[in-house]
Amino acid sequence: MDSEALRKFSALHPRPAGLTLHYGTAGFRSAAQQLDHVVFRMxxxxALRxxxxxxxxxxMVTASHNPEEDNGVKLVDPLGEMLHPSWEEYATQLANAEEQELQKVITEICQKAAVNLHKDASVFIGRDTRPSSKKLSQSVIDGIQVLGGQYHDYGLVTTPQLHYMVCCQNTQGQYGKATLEGYYEKLSKAFMELIKQSHCSGEFQRHLKIDCANGVGALKLSEMKPYFPQEVLIHIYNDGTKEKLNHLCGADFVKVHQKPPGGLDMKPNERCCSFDGDADRIVYYYKDTAGHFHLIDGDKIATLISIFLKELLAKVKQNFKMAVVQTAYANGNSTRYLQETLKVPVHCVKTGVKHLHHKAQEFDVGVYFEANGHGTVLFSKAAETKIRQLVTEEKDNEKREAAKMLENMIDLINQTVGDAVSDMLVIEAILALKGLSVQQWDALYTDLPNRLLKVQVADRRVIDTTDAERRALTPPGLQEKIDALVKKYKxxxxxxxxxxxxxxxxxYAEADTQENADALAHEVSLAVF
Ligand code: NG1
Ligand code: ZN
Structure with a gap:
């Protein structure tokens, strides 16, 4: 390690005194001006990783759905997964080290993780459209170069595009080409192949209004448009040319407030969707003729995809194991529908994409979605190989056609991470193939009224949970209080x-009516203090 270079560059990216940050479920997130030393150190x-x-x-330099003034950074592991949990601690140590301790901390990490500093390093960089992102990504480059690493800066990309590039690069092109063109070509080809098999006619069905949260999704969708023929009618709103990122729009705003975003005029029964700021989340919605707003969240997206895949899996008759993975935030009626009506096993894991992804890897077909609209589908290598083999070798027409659809789904879905663009195309293809309107999709089940609140407490870490975060272990007595409150409602x-x-x-609270869900959430919030 070139100690002189490390000293020189870390002095250019000083750590504000007393600032401690943690590598959490979404990497580091904070006010942008506090992050320069963090991104340098990341x-x-x-490079070490x-x-x-x-x-x-x-x-990736992004703070997703957070306000424009914030920023963040997260690392992507070789197959496009989130950084391995064992390294999250190293990230936190490195970010919080005193400047004069940096070299020591690096040496410790090298010892603990058996890193040979003489090896080459290669890093792909991406960033969102925040005004602070460009400068922060320059600081990332400084950090990589101090350790003699090579880098490729993709500039403005969606978070899932960067995950895709990393996966392509490390699988020697097996997953696709590690370029934006490669991404657009792979997805558009799979999508066109799929909708070729649709018998649904009429242009009306294909219109879709997309709120891009004034983020990078707008740029990338516009780049992708020429790859589709004219009949794919997507209309981009909140493209970032007029308003601020995530301000009164985007998937998180729509999900949390359960109302339409600003900047998008919605006519009755029009199908609309929102991306978040870095385009890894998507939710759908529409307004009915009476003017009522209907949200179609991640749970209902998972349900639609599961229905479609289950039908195809039945046709190919391979006994593939399929399951849906959710978190505690999944609406109770979605879980009930999946288990009781669709008869698909459902697993609940802790919040955070890495937990969902990890669990979904246990199945041949693992569908995972957070209620907030982050999700994807994972296919096991064995299932993928078998499906591709059926496409070329199967004599039975129906079976071969089903395998063909599954193959195109495999290619259309970004299996590295939730991807708003890819999920949107998956959903549009399924709606077209099944001839479903947005209202019919919404009517699969009715969401239980629910309320999500947040409260500030002196130290949030006093709350420790178990059972996929559904029960509180500490502080003592809290769970008993919650149990008693829950009993009051249906x-x-x-x-x-x-x-x-x-x-x-x-x-989070759910109950038979909105009033009761609100009351329960409020009462639980008082119990937290
Ligand atoms: P936290 O802040 O830990 O609740 C939020 C979302 C997660 C996940 C992460 C990462 C909710 C309730 N929580 O996590 O689902 O998306 O952000 O962005 O939506
Ligand atoms: Zn995001």
Whole structure:
């Protein structure tokens, strides 16, 4: 390690005294002006991780749905997954080290993680459209270079595009080409192949209004448009040319407030959707003829995809194991519908994409979605190989056609991480193939009224949870109080957990009516203090 270079560059990226940050469920997030030293040091860490695993590592500068003034950074592991949990601690140590301790901390990480500093390092960089992102990504480069690493800066990309690039690079092109053109070509080809098999006619069905949260999704969707023929009618709103990122729009705004975004005029029964700021989340919605707003969240997206895949899996008759993975935030009626009506096994895991992804890997077909609209589908290598084989070798027409559809779904879905663009195309293809309107999709089940609140407490870490965050272990007595409150209402459920991305405690409640869900959430919030 070139100690002189490390000293010189870390002095250019000083750490504000007394600032401690943690690598949480979404990497580091904070006010942008507090992050320069963090991104520099994450450049160092990405180079170390790359040397440790002898593969290309990704680093994305984004704070997703947070306000424009915030920013964040997260690392992407070789197959496009989130950074391995064992390294999250190294990230936190490195970010919080005193300047004069940096070299020591790096040496410690090298010892603990068996990193050979003489090895090469390769890092892919991406960033969102925040005004602070460009400068922060330059600081990332400084960090990589201090450790002698190579880098490729993709500039403005969606978070899932960066995950895709990293995966392509490390699988020698098996997953696709590690370029934006490669991404657009792969997805558009699979999508066109799929809708070729649709018998649904009429242009009306294909219109879709997309709120891009004034973020990078708008740029990338516009780039992708020429890859589709004219009959794919997507209309982009909140493209970032007029308003601020995530301000009164985007998937998180729509989900949390359960109302339409600003900047998008919605006519009755029009199909609309919202991306978040870095385009890894999507929710759908529409307004009925009476003017009522209907949200179609991640749970209902998972349900639609599961219905479609289950039908195809039945046709190919391979006994593939399929399951849906949710978190405690999944609406109780979605879980009930999946288990009781669709008869698909459902698993509940802790909040955070890495937990969902990990669980979904246990199945041949693992569908995972957070209620907030982050999700994807994972296919096991064995299932994928078998499906591709059926496409070329199967004599039975129906079976072969089903396999063909599954193959195109495999290619259309970004299996590295939730991807708003890819999920949107998956959903549009399924609606077209099944001839479903947005209202019919929405009517699969009715969401139980629910309320999500956040409260600020002195130290949110005093709350410790178990059972996939559905029960509180500490502080003592809290769970008993929640149990007693839940008993007062019908069809009710409530839980509390410390947020991994904000300094707050989140409270979730569900009940038979909106009034009861609101009352229960409020009462639980009082019990938290
Ligand atoms: P926290 O802040 O830990 O609740 C939020 C979301 C997660 C996930 C992460 C990462 C909710 C209730 N929580 O986590 O689902 O998306 O952000 O962005 O939506
Ligand atoms: Zn996001």
């Amino acid at each position: 450049g160092l860490l990405a 790359s040397k440790a695993v002898t593969a290309t590592i990704g680093i 069809l009710s459920r409530a839980f509390v957990r410390p947020s991994g991305t904000e300094d707050v405690v989140r409270i």
